[in-house]
């Protein structure tokens with residue numbers, strides 16, 4: 001993990017749902033995780 005505060009995007013994980021604000025299918029593990037339901041992420 002690089003910055004740990006949600007700035008660098010070095011920790012993103014692919015998600016199944018699209019973020020309504022950014023229109024991308026990523027989540028930051030450092031700020032939105034670190035735990036995700038298996039149904040939320042694209043494994």
Ligand code: FES
Pocket residue numbers: 001002003004005006007008009010011012028029030031
């Ligand atoms: S570690 Fe930088 S955005 Fe998560």
